[in-house]
Amino acid sequence: MPTPNQSESQRAGLCAACRHADVVTSSRGAMFYRCRRSETDPRFPKYPALPVLMCRGYEARDPA
Numbered sequence: 001m002p003t004p005n006q007s008e009s010q011r012a013g014l015c016a017a018c019r020h021a022d023v024v025t026s027s028r029g030a031m032f033y034r035c036r037r038s039e040t041d042p043r044f045p046k047y048p049a050l051p052v053l054m055c056r057g058y059e060a061r062d063p064a
């Protein structure tokens, strides 16, 4: 996944740069973030409400 630009980081917060996030695009073109941590830990929502400003599961993606 490419490095998020600044506006995407403002819109999505931590999820935009988190290694546990998958970007999902709807048929209408809306972009969501799916949290893969939700698959193993029910404390994390599958589709977090954006922007996520604080998250104990956040881990930065490796720079590409």
Ligand code: SF4
Pocket (backbone or CB within 6 Å): 014, 015, 018, 019, 020, 021, 022, 033, 034, 035, 036, 037, 044, 048, 052, 055, 056, 057, 058, 059
């Ligand atoms: S762990 Fe937190 S920051 Fe990372 S994708 Fe899930 S909700 Fe977003």
